[in-house]
Every structure is written in C-alpha cells, then in structure tokens.
Amino acid sequence: MKVKNEPYHQAYKRIWILLLLFLPCQLFAQDVNIIKGNVRDATDATTLIGVSVKEKGTSNATSTDQNGNYSLKVSKTNAQIVFTYIGYVAQEVALEGRSNLDMKLNAESRGLNEVVVVGYGTQKKGEVTSAIATVKSEDFVKGAVRDAAQLVQGKVAGLRITTPSGDPTASTQINLRGLNSISGASEPLILIDGVPGSLNTVSPEDIESIDVLKDGSAAAIYGTRATGGVILITTRQNKSGSKSTIEYANYASVQQIAKKPEMLSATDYRRLISEGKPYIDYGGDTNWLDEILQNPVSQNHNVTIFGGNNTTNFTGSVNYRDWEGIFLRSGQKRVNVRASLNHAMFNDKLKTNLQIINRVTKSEQGGADGYAYRQAIIRNPTDHIYNEKGKWQERDIYNYDNPLGRIYETTSDNTFKEMRINGSLAYSPVKDLNLKLMVSNVQNTNLYGNSTTFDHVNTTKAQLNGTASRSTYANVENLVEFTGNYSKTIGKHNFSVLGGYSWQDAVYETFNAYNFDFPTDAYSWNKLEAGSALQRGLATMGSYKSKWQLAGFFSRLTYNWDEKYLFMASIRREGSSKFGENYHWGSFPAASVGWRVSKEDFMQNVSLVTDLKIRAGYGVTGTIANDPYMSQTSYNFTYDQGAFINGKWVQGFVPARNFNPDLRWEKKKEYNVGVDFGLLGNRITGSFDYYTRTVEDLIYNFRVPVPPYLIESMLINAGTMKNSGFEALLNFKVVDAGAFKWNSNVTYSSNKNKLVNLSNDKFDVTADFFDAGYTGEPIQTSTHRVKVGGPIGQFFVLKSVGVDENGKWLVESKDGKVISISDSSPDDRQYYGNGIPKYLLGWNNSFNFKNFDLSVNVRGAFGHDVLNMQRMYYENPVNKAYNALATAYDPKYGKQLNNDLVYVSDYIEKGDYIKIDNVTLGYTFGDKLVKGVKNLRFYVSGLNLITITKYKGLDPEAVSYTGDFTFAPGIENRDAYPTTRTFTAGLNVSF
Template identity: 35%
Template sequence: MEKCSKKNSQKPRVGLFNPAAAFLTTGLLFMASAHALGATDKSNIDRGPRVESVNQQGKTVTVIVSDASGELIGANVIVKGTTNGNVTDFNGQVILDNVPANAVLEISYIGYQTKEVPVGNQTTINVTLAEDSQALEEVVVVGYGTMEKKQVTSSVTSLAASDMMKGVGGSDITSSLQGKISGLVMSNNGATNAGTTIQLRGLTSINSGKQPLIVVDGFPGGDIRALNQDDIKSIDVLKDASAGAIYGTRAASGVILITTKSGSNTNGKVKLNYSTELSKKQNYDKPEMLTADEYRARTDVNIVDYGQNADWWDAMLNKDNFSQKHHLSLELGTENAQVYTSFFYETNEGIAIKDGRQDYGGRLNANFKLFDGWLEIRPIVDYRQTARTSDGSDEDKKPNFKQALYNNPTRSPYDPESESGYNVWTGETLDYNIVADRMLNTYEGLDKWFKPEVTMKLNIKPIEGLSYTQTLGYENRQWELHEFDSRYHRTEVTNNRTGRAYLGFDKTENLTSEGYFTYVKEFKGGHNLNAVAGYSFFETNGENFNMTNYNFQVEGVKFWDIGKGSYLTDGKAAMSSAKDITERLFALYARANYSYNDKYMVSATIRHEGSSKFAAENRWGNFWALSGGWRISAEEFMKDFDWVTDLKLRLGYGVTGNNDFDASYMANTLSSDAYWMLPNGNWAYTYGPTSNVNPGLGWEEKAEWNIGLDYAFFNNRLYGKFDYYRRKINGMLYNVNVPQPPYPNGTQWQNIGEMESKGWEFEVGGDIIQTKDFTWTSNLNLSHNSGKILSMWGDGTYINGNTFDEPGWPGEASRIQDGAEIGAFYIWKFAGFDDDGNFLLYNKEGDVIPASEKTDNDKQYIGNYLPKVLMGWNNTFRYKNFDLGINMRSWIGFDVYNSFPMYLGIQGQNGAGQWNLWKPALEDERYNKIRGVKQLCDYFLEDGSFLKIDAITLGYSLSLKQYTKWADRLRIYGTVGNVATITGYSGYNPEVDITGWANGVDKVWDCNPIVRTYTLGIQVSF
C-alpha cells in the first residue's frame, strides 16, 4: 500500500527556479525553514479517550500515531504475531477490534524507528515515532549493491517513485523525469512514437555512444522504453566516474540504476492496487502561416490560386484523440516469501493523424528465502508489447508537419470525386498532399520485450556479512514492421504502380551473467567495510530480414499476400537478410568502501574488462576509481553548530571506457564487389574486403574528477549538495582517410583526438512549512556544462555537421576542430542589407562583402546552444487531504538558430509562390523587408531562454477504512502537462535539441505540434 504522511518523509530531490530569483529563493528557503521549525500546531488534535467495546476475543483499541510535527498518515499498526492490523487514516488514527489485553502492538513507518507497545488495560494509545536518521539518510543503489547514503563518497542522485511526475502523457518514463535530476538533459520531438535522447553532464563522445548505461534490477543494458512507471520503486543516477567505474566500458556517459517494486511481508494478506489515467491532448501555439485569403492577397510573387481554402496544419491534427492507461498490481508476502505482480494496458493516441500506440504487458517479481535464510532467490519475468502506427523520427513514416507549413493554402487535401477521397497530385517536389500520403499508407510496427531473470544470493552464515550473488538474465527484443502504400498513394501514382508492400523483422538477444561476493561488516571501534568482488559477462546477437514487392491486383489484402505482387515474377522485388556480429564483454571487478565512525570514508574500485570488438592484442583495459569523504559535521569543533545536521565533503577520481560503437569497425567484413561473366557464360559476384581492420583500435577513455559537498540543516529541514567536475576523453574514435594501397579501402577507424568538459551542479530542498494541516516542500536544482575539442587527427582537420535542409541548401552550421567549443555555431557573420534587401556578410578579414561573394573560409564561431544554466524547480503543497504539485524547468543563456524566418519568412524567395509564408515575418520589422536569398548567418540567432511549467497536479486523497472494510485508500488527481512556456524567443519552440555537437536549431524541417495534455487519474488501494 502506498503510504502518505503529513510530514512527507520522502523528499523530492530537485526542482526549477526563476533566474532572477535564484539567490532570493535560496535565502527564503533558509529563513522559512528556520522559522517553521517552531511552527507545528498540535492544539487541534483530539486525543480524548474512546468508549471501549469488549467481547470474548478482546477489546477495541484506538491508536493515534504521530511524530514531532503531527500525525502520521499511513503508519502500519499491527498486533504482533497476527494478521490483525491496519494503517492510520488522515487523522493519524486507526481502530483495531478483538485486541487481547496481553497483546503487543507493532507500529512502523518509512523513515522512522519501529516501536512496540504493550496494550495492557489501555483502550486509547498515543504513540510518537522517532525519526530513524539512518533511514532518512536513505539507502542508495550503487554498482553491484547498496550503501547507506551517509557513506557514499561519489556523486549520486536518488529519486523515489513518488518524486516522478504523474499524468504528463509521455510514451516512456523519461517524460516524468524532466527537471528532476541536475545535469540530465532529455530530447524528444513530442510525437507519440518518438524516441528520447538522454545526455548526462554533457557530451562524452563524437562517434561512440553518448547516452547513460541503463541498469534495471542489477542487469546492465536495460531498455528504458520497456519500463512502466507504476512498477518503479526508485532511480539512482551515478554521475561521476568514481561512481560508474565499476561498470567499466559502458559507464562513460553515466549510469542510471532503476529498481522495480518487489513484494513485502503482508502477513499473508493480498494487497491490490489499481490505477487508471484518462488523457486528452491539445495542440497550442501552432506556427502562424498565411490563410488562403491572406495568401491570395500577396503581391510579392506570382501566386497560384486553386480557389480553395485549406489549413494544412489543422488537417494533420487528430482532434478526437483519447488515451487511457490501466495498471493493476497484486502483492502478497510472508517473512520467507513475497510476490509482486502487475499487469497494464494503455492506448496513447497522438495529436497527429495516425500517430498512436497500444501497449500491454506484465511483470512478476518475487523473493524467496530458503534453508533458514541461507539462500535467497529473486526471479523476475517482464513482458511488454507495443503496437505503433507511425515512426517517431522517419519523415516518410510519420505525420509530415514540415510540409504542412510549406503547402499552398488555396489547394484542398480532399477531393470527394476521387476514389480515394483525397486530392493527389504529382510532379511537385515542394508541394504535395501530406494528408493523403499519411492516410493512404498503412504502418504497423510491433515492439516486443521479453526478459526472464533470476538473482540468487547465498548468505554464508558462518562468516557474518559474507554472501555470494549470482544473476542470470536473458532478453529477447523483436521488431516487426508491416507497411503498405495504396495504389492511390502519390509515390505509386508517380511510378505507375498499384501498391507497395513491405515486411521486416529484427531480433536481438542479450545474455547476462554476473557473479559477485559481498562482505558487509561493522567492526568494533566504528570501523565499517562494504566490499564487492566478482565477474561480469554480456553477449548480444541479432538478425534481420525483409522483403518488398509491388503491383497488387487486390489492395485489401495489403501485405498479407506479398508474393502476389507482379514485381516478384518480373524479378524486380527486393529481399535481404543479415546477421549481426556477435559482441561479448567479460570483466573482473572489485570495490571496497571503508568508513570510520561515519566520519572518514574512502572507496576504491577496479575493473579489468575485455571486449570482442577489439583485436586480441588490444582487447583488455583497466578502469579504476578512488574517492574519499569527510563528514565535517561529526568533528568536535562542529558541536556548537547545532543547526548543522550533516556536512560532508567528497572528492573522487575515476576512469571509465566507451566501447559503444558498431562492431563492424573491427570486423573483417566482405561484400559483393563486381559482377563478372564466367567462361561458361554464367554471371557471378566477386567478394572483397569492405573494411580496414585496425589491430590497435582501443577504447575511448574518460578520466574525471569530482569534488562535492552534501549538506543538511535544521534537522534535515533544509538539504542539498554541490558538485564541481572536470573530465577529459582520450583516444576518441574517428574514421580517417588512409592511403590506397596498402589499404584496400580509403578510410579506417582510429583512436585519435581529445576532448574535455567541465561543469557544476547545485541542489537545494526544504520542508519550508510543516504544520498539522499544511506543508510546503520545495526543491531546486541548477547545473552548467561546457565542452571543448582539444585535438583531432592532425593540424587543420575538422568535421562539419548540422546540415540545413533543402531547398537552397545553405550549408552546415557546426564544425568541430582543434579548440572548438561544443555547441558553438559555425556560420557567417551578418553585416547588414544592401538597398535591394540582399544580405551583406563579413569575410575572414573583417570586410563587408555581398553574400554572393562569400566562401566557406569566411565562416566564424558565433554563439552557443548550450545553456549557461539549466534549472528545475519542483514544489509540493499539502492541505489536509489535498495536494498540489507544480513542476517547472528553465534554460538560461543560450542561442537558438531560428530557421522559420529563414525558410518561410523571406518574401520573394519562393519562386512562383508555391510556398506559404510565416506570418510573423511579415509583421516583424526584423524580417519584413528582406528580399534576398537566405543566408546561414547569425542574423537568425536569438536568445532562447525560457521558463516552462511542465506540470500542475491537483489531487485529493481519502481513507476508505471508515466507510468499508475491503478498501484502504482512494486518490483522485488531475494533471495539466506542458502548461506554458514563458520566453522572449520569436520562433516556434525554444526547447530545441541541445544534445550532441551539431544541434541547437529550431527546425522548420523537423517541427512537430507542441502538445498540452489533460489527465484525470484514479488510484485505489485494497
């Protein structure tokens, strides 16, 4: 059963804050916390006796549970040794019947010391629970084990399930984490089936993996898309290398450890929890384009008027969308056996036409203790299936809102006289019917995840604190895609075909085996040791095949009779298959954490790891870390500072690797080279090498040091931490040119180049107000990151990226080379306009030249899309049975390249006028006089700073025990997601993709509707 407290013992970790009020808010947190320490009001608590009712079995007893600040809601009260018990209601009260006079009550609550109280002749019992400082300081999950938070010496951020946002309408759990973890950036285009890019503490590679390692229930390599939010117990983020080094080659970009719920001791009673969410999506702030009448009134170009009225953006919207989510969990347990199982079903309809998904699945987590506690077994079985009706990233397989902006508004997407019902025209590459393209295409994608896992722990009792844990895991991921284009589809009409069918299948299998000894021992004199040593094995295999055929006489069968297309008999159909290169990792590792009186702490980690991706002579690497901590608050000289609850200084250094690149970089691969006629007249392919294997290829290696300070004041009423880090990546992978001969191919992957990044993170949270009826908890985080390329593979070498879309193709807006800052734009510098409205630019000597005379060498590094500060601010208010949550984020001090006026706002640039125009460009003095060809210059750079209200949630909770015996608790809540964005930016959306080294553009060619979500949620516990 989910517990709730007026004290709110589970503290949210992060939040957002207004840039202008940064120091003011922090000061207010200190002042309000100090003032509120004495603000507890208990005068209204009725602790009077109740009339007892005695029967043959026992009597009725009223128990009122509180702490230093007031009553505790949801505390467990049970008659020891029986199943007779319940939880306290919203007055901190519980009534138990049939209680014998010789009974002992056991009262417990998360974050407090369990208390046992004899009943005797009492009928009304007042119990005050004391805070358990060890529990309040939390147990956090670290690599291959857990530790008390007070003993952690590296940078770790922990979230409880209650810290995650509810009802925000995301397709995976990442949407519920926005603004919750300092230094964590997530990018998603908002489509229902879009993937999410995750980046922690900035960029860690150019050509290798850049996302954190996901570890689910101790199994590395998890897929965050396969997780259900309601099944998650906690999330722990290992940020620095000293924390992640034990994961070796996969920890260069950080580690996210996710723990799912498991069963508890329910004294044999079955606990049932059911939750549901009903959601509606709304598009707001769509780009303002000219209406049909406004388009007809244009005089700057010779427009083509088709005599109709169309709003292409509006035609692409699914206004009747409705989403639902249902989750059912069952929990049953005794001291030696606990089971948690859950089932879920959800439909998520997007704001765009034919952009939806349907998910269902289930999970079984169990814990068993055998042989008098010698053996513990935790089996886990997880299954999820997702059916998709669009691709979230492929322009040809998702609703095309880019073209909705371009299209002529005087031409309708519909034609009632056509057999298809749509107005399909061909021969115009810059104007075509995107509504018909979407509706006349069938896209059925199916994702499947199946993960059976088991963890076995042998407690070696003769040696106190020693155990051996063995994990075995198997994961099967499958992807099926079925596609069909109608004979009326534009591509089929253009190519004179009668339908296209495609079937594709991909399968990936992962095997994991981990075995490690753990020794946890507290010795006399305040010495404490937590040590781990073991091995890790991981293997992945994959395969795929697909087929395509065209020209079908019967369209209704679609892809389910693919052999009937005439292209197969004509020899024009396509078919392919492939098997992925087997990848294996094997490692030996050890970690030791030592603390003395929880005052002085030191931690050391080493991992020796080998990867099949490298040549035998260069396959192994060593990754290590060393960190220490000093609890200053435990020193004698701090005794007079009684308002300082905890103050700990941390310092860590670690080395991790990155082998997250394609295995083909080091594989001796062959492919067909040429088609030759043999002497007998037959034709045959010749095969030759397609790669230049580099036997010296090795890991990208990240070395990072981190200094941090953890603090808690006023008896944990104010808490937080500060971290400063600096990292350097060596041996970066680049595909460089090599001579032919001796190499058969012109390029080879080599470890060349260095990159560095640095940054800081600050977190502060506080229980600002804490009274009997009202509490206010606020959490805020700030972070900053910057990076630089130190060297590449030679003087003058560089890589261009961030290519702008057609037509016009103005070039690429990013370049990395020696000394280049990550996030900087590499563009021309604007110098003004000539009398005809044409662009003037600066050349490399600083002279003003016409844009027509520019060269690539005239480009400069201008601006940067990495924010100076990322912020999150989360607030929770509780008044009696009501709760209000407000979650906000802010990015401050960064540049956005606004491509909307560049592509859709320059009058006269669109030839015959077949493109529509962005209306603000006609009304904005910055753009309404431009007549020349668009230029890739800083004229279109703007400050993108914004404050976003991610979610507002209002809830009401009610104890049901006073009304019925079979239900415990009911909670109803409503959430508005993506409430508003406050910004001075003039473009469409300032929240651009800031991950990687080539982004920061508000893209016309990759725009999607901004979606606001309205959600009604219900949670019931039985």
C-alpha cells in the same frame, strides 16, 4: 480383586489430579506466549496497515490489520520482536515477558541517513563518497509522463531530459554531464533491478526509486558501459510481506499542439495576388494544418497486487496505455505485465527472487509523420482537399503532396515484443557474508510493415503502382552475475568488501524486403512476391546478424571510522569482443574519500549545521564501440563492380573495412569534488559538485592512405575531449506548520566542453575540424563545425548583417567586410552561437494543505542558440509554389527580402527558455469514506503548460542532441513532429 486393584485406582486418581493441576499451567503458558499490540506512526499517530511483526530468528511472523492491530504467537517470553515497514525505520524490541506490545515507528529520514542504491548494493547516503542522486516515488513528476526519465525531469542536477517530439511512439532524450564521445554511445546505462534495459522497460507506475550515478568514482564499477553515467531503476517490491493489497491507478488525458506556426491564409493569398504577387488562387480555403490535426484522448490503467507473508510474497502489475497522437491515424497501444516472487528459507539465510516482465507495444497508423507535417505547412491554402473526381487533389510540383493523401493512403504497423526473465539467489552462510547469483534472459522482437495504395503519390506521381515493405529484427541478451559481499563492524571500524564476476552476451539479427508494382493494393505487405519489380530486379532485400560478448571481474572496498572518515576504492577488469585483438581487455579503477565534518567534536555546538560532508573522487570509465566487428577486415559483394567471365557477369568482391587490431574503448577520466549538507535541523539540505573529465582515445573515422590500407577511411582511437561543470541541489522545508506544508527543490548545473585534439601517435589529421549537421534540400550544406580547441555544438554559418536594395543578403566576409552573399565563399563562414545550453535550472514545489496536494515543476535552459529551420525555409517567399509564414513579407533590415533560400545567421536565435512544465492538483479522501477503500485520490494535471522565451519558433526544446544530432545540436527541424500540451484527470485507490 478389590484389594489388589486398589493401588491402580489410586494411581489413576493421582494422575487425574496431576493433569487437572497442570492444565491451567499449560493454558497460562500459552497465554503468556501470545502477544498483541497496535502499531502507529510516531509523528501523527495514524495507524499503519501491513507492518511486518516477526520473532527474530524464527519463522513466526504476522502483519497488522486495517486498524493497526496484530497478534503473534512467540516461542519464548524473552523473544526479540522486529517491526518493519516500507518507508519507516525498522525497530527491534525485547519482549521481556510482556503480552502486550504497542509500537510507534518513525519515518525514514530524508537526509544523510537515507539508503541509496549504488552499483551492486546499497549504502547510507551519509556514507556515500561519490556523486549520486536519488529520487523516490513520492517525489516523481506527476501526471501523464512518457517514460521513466520524465519522472525525474528537472529534479537531478546535471541530468538533461527533454521531450523534443509530440509523437506518441517517441521517447525522451537524456544526457548526463554533457557530451563524452564522438562515435560511441553517450547515453547513460539503464539498469532495471540490475538488468540492462531501457526507459520504457517498466511502466512509470511500477517504479519505486531512481538513482543516478553521476561521477566516475560511482560508475566505474560498470566499466565500459558507464561513461554516459548509470541510471538505476528499482521496481516496487512487496518486501515487508504485508497484507494483501490491490492498487489501481487510472488517468485520461487530452492533448493539443503546443504552438502552431502562423502561415499565410487563403485571405492573405488573395490580398497578395491583388498586390501583384505571383501566387495561384485555386478557389478554395483550407487550413491544411488543422485538417491533419486532432485533439486526441488517451488513457492509462495500472493495477498492482501485493500479497503473501514474510516467507513468501509476490508483486504483480498490469499496465495498459492507449495514447493517440495529435496527427490523424497516429497512436500507440502498450501492455506491460510484471510479476515478482520472493521466497525466504532456512531462517532467511537463503532468499530467492524470480521476476518476469512482458512488454508489447503496437503502433497502427498511416503516413502521419514529420514529412506529412511539412506538406501541411507548405500547402497552398486556396487549394482543395479533393479534385473533381473525388480523389486527392495533387499538383505537379516538386515535393508538394497532399498531406491527407499521404496520411490516409499509407498503412504502417509496428509491433514490438519483449520478454524479460531474471532470477536471483541470495545466500548468507555466515553472519555478515552475503553471496548472490543473478541470471537474466531478455528477448525482444520487432515486426514492421508499410504499404501505400494506388491513390498514394507513390503511384499517382511516381508510377510505382503500389509499394510494400516488411522488416523484422530479433535480439537475445543474456546476463550472469555472481557477487559476494562481506560487511563487518569492529568497534568504530566499519568496512565491506565486494567481489564479483559478470558475463553478458547478445545476438542480434534482422531482415527486410521491399517490392512495388503490384496487381492490386489489397495485399498490403502480405504478398510481397506479387510485385513485378521483383522479377525486374528492382526489389530490395537485406539481412544481417551479429554477436558480441562482454566479461568483467570487479571488486570494491568501503571503509569508514565511526562514520566520520570515509573511503571507497573499486576496480573493474573488463574484456569485450567488439575490440581489436591487441586490446580486448582494459582496467577501470576508482577511488573516493569523504569527511563527515558534522561528526567532529568542534561541530557539536554549531547549531546551524545539522549534517556536513566533504567528498572527493576519481574514476575511469569506458565507452564501447556501437557495433561489433569494427576492428576486423570486411568485404562486400557489389553489382556495380564486377566482370564478365566466360560470358557470365560475376559480382565484384570489394573491401568494406580495414583491419585494426588496436581498436579499443574510449576512456573517460573524471575528478569530482562535492559537499553534502543539512542546515537548521535539516530544514535545508543539498549538495554542491564540481567535476572535470577528460575523454581519451576518442573513436573517430580517419582518412588513411590507400595503399597500404584497403579503403580510405578507418575507425581508430585518436583525439581527446574535455568537459567540466558545476552542479547544485537545494531542498527546502519552507513551511512545516501542521496542516500546511511547503517543500521546495532547486537544481542548477553548468557545463562546458572542448575538443582538445583529433590525433594520436600514429595518425595525424590533415584538417583539425569536421563538419556536422545538414540543412536538407534545396540549401544542402552543413550547419555545424567541430574544431580542435573549440567547444562542441558551434554553428558554422555566413553571418548576415543586412539586406541590399535588391533584397539580397549582405554578409560579413572573413576579413570583416560587408559583402553581397553572391560574392561570398565557404571561407567566409564563421562560428556563430552554440546549440548546447550552458546552464540548466529546475525548481520543484510541493504543497500540502489537509487533504489537498499541489505540485508545480518549473524548468529552464540558458546560454544556447537554436536554428529555426521553419523561418529559414518559410519566412522567405522566394518560392511562390509553397506557402510561407505570415511574417515572410515583414521587412528585414528595413527592406523586403528577395533572395534564394540560404543558411545565414539571421535564422539562428537565442534559445533561452523557462517552462512551467507540470502542475498537478490532487485531493485524498479519508479512509472512512468507503469501507475497505484506502488512499482514494483524485487529481488533475497539466504538462508543458507555459513556455517563456523570445525564440520565434514552435518550441526551443524541440531539438535533438543524440544520434545524428550529437554534433549538430540546437536545430528545430522543419519536419519535426510538434510538441504537445497535455491535460490529465486521474485517480489512485487501494483496497
């Protein structure tokens, strides 16, 4: 047995020897395939935390720790290692058998190599041939901003952003390159990660960058929605799969009214009474404006979480904002929640994203509005807040109410909810080809309630015995987009082809009900049927529903040779249900070219010029009608037109709208020529643009003959408008000396417009103008006139030239003669000033010294006028029942005014201003201050700090130029919610 078993023992022995000899080889091989290293910033050698380190072509990946170190197991010794980090240039390095690989990453260039977002994709800025402006998060306006627009206020040439109201429920107003429509929407299209939204869709803390497509060649790919420009908002995403991070941002702010009107005080009243003026002294001393004002304290909290790895990662954020208003019982609370999940499969060939945004905004307040502000202005300062019974002191005077009574005896509640869900699949079946499917569903609802008590003037004066109303609306909007993009480089030829399809539909419905004469005011709006006005047929109720669809096919070709000669062409074919049956479809082409002059051989020895690009473009965009069904015949039931039939009253059935099968979109044709440049090693960068745009087929409500038409007005396409302007952007690295840095940015823009005509080949207007704007009562006249051949925004007014011996206005007649205002007629009115600024200026500065940072933002508008309605109504003491401005008895033309309230040019003032708009000072502590805490920064900020102007009103920027004021810009309304000044203290920290 022993002899027979010997070969087996020898075999086992040989096997063990071989295993022992092979094991070190295996251990050695495993050691070779584990690489380690450290990643730092190439400029200052600071460690970079969360850098993605990946073996190319595999799922092997990791990220750097808090010390910038990493360890990665790779499959082969000659692997390609890819380092990526947000804000830095990605690097790919061959391992070549090394087990230790340190890396230094360079920050992305802020010049022409910067990547910008364009329609349905991205491009290097140096390859862009259109007018596109980009603002990154590090350059946003700091402090307590209202919405996304304020982040870039004064930083984009040609983009006018104003905050005309201090109301915490109001939003900014935004306009790009002037007015471009009469009846259609002129605001820019806002896209949040490609999905239509608003400036309030996401919180400002959740935004990574904002890109503005300014000219037609850039915006044409969005067709009928793009005449007002396109603003692309990109939210923060955990693209790098970095180590889990939590960021917290918080601020608290205090507001005050920016400027108070100086009204007559109780002391002034008694002095004037002693001088024989017929005022009434009620024996009190009340500063009514101070009584309705408060110094609100507001707060904002934002938490953002990044987590996951290179395969699956997520971003989540929660924002809570509680803003109080400067009026008593005014404010708004808002909660924004966003979650975004990314997952990659099949070696990154298939990438998915799911994003959910939930927004809830709630306003609970009383009657604190512009009308209550008016009542505080006009209230007799000698009057009392309460009467002898402890009730609100009211007087039997027309439109003269106790402002505190209006505020406290009114309850209003507004709740807005929005749920947005969008997802995308991006698939790359072969190299250079990318397919993407995106779908989204947006649902929003709004519920509003308003009621007044038995102590409100609705009851104490109007005997309505309590009022209550309830209204709601719901909107559901769906979007489906499929795109394919193929990019290829062959030698020095670089091109990409994009094709896509888009479908959008929306359903909107609303309901409202109002009743009064309740048995008790305890119900508020929660028992509307209890009001007896319903039984008397005096209550009101209404409902409405609409639906529209929009479909589009689009394509784009980009080509460049050696990144030197650049070309882009696109076209969108779009159809809308909002238009007539003969014009459901339209085409929107665009083309642009560019020349990178700095890449030519003859420029290589020109040390002054670092980058230089000349570009030119042309594009057609459209403006869609605001409402559906405007091309279709409509009939309404009416109570005041009907007949008795068989002893029963039958409601009338009357036409409400004419049939117009030719209704179509307004078309804007725009040319743009521009230059992008970098000088002195990009110490100075910038761009210049000149544009001219013509809007044809303006949608306008014409008067038409009856018959053959059913009613005397009809919405048709007629008229042409022109705009042109110049824009400049200059960026300076003024100082870049180690611990101290100073960067400065200047934006400038000019714009002029003209209404060319108001006719087409079928309809011709009987008058070559239309009036706009309204003074309100008791003056009751229009304020502006828009005339063919003239610019938009012109005031149309009696020109005041003096005051006669009786205190009556002297005005200039149409013949140039001086006449009494009593002898004037409407024909004597003339054009006087314009409410649209000719020039806009922005100057933004950021300073860094060691751990300190300071930013100063300055803005200005010039070449425009403002109608000072507070002066027009309250600087004339003709009505002694109302209070007046302290200047009411100052001489005008050396005489005391004694005239009825009228609209004359004396109240139109130069509106030029410069605002020191935002100043923020911050300090960032080192990462070693508290273990585990990074980027700890404290700051203080002031918003709307100083306004330099000769304008006598409250704020020359407190004017509206959208909605009802589109053609009546430059009016500081007497019922406006005053603008505010804000002081903020906050902190940012990450873990």
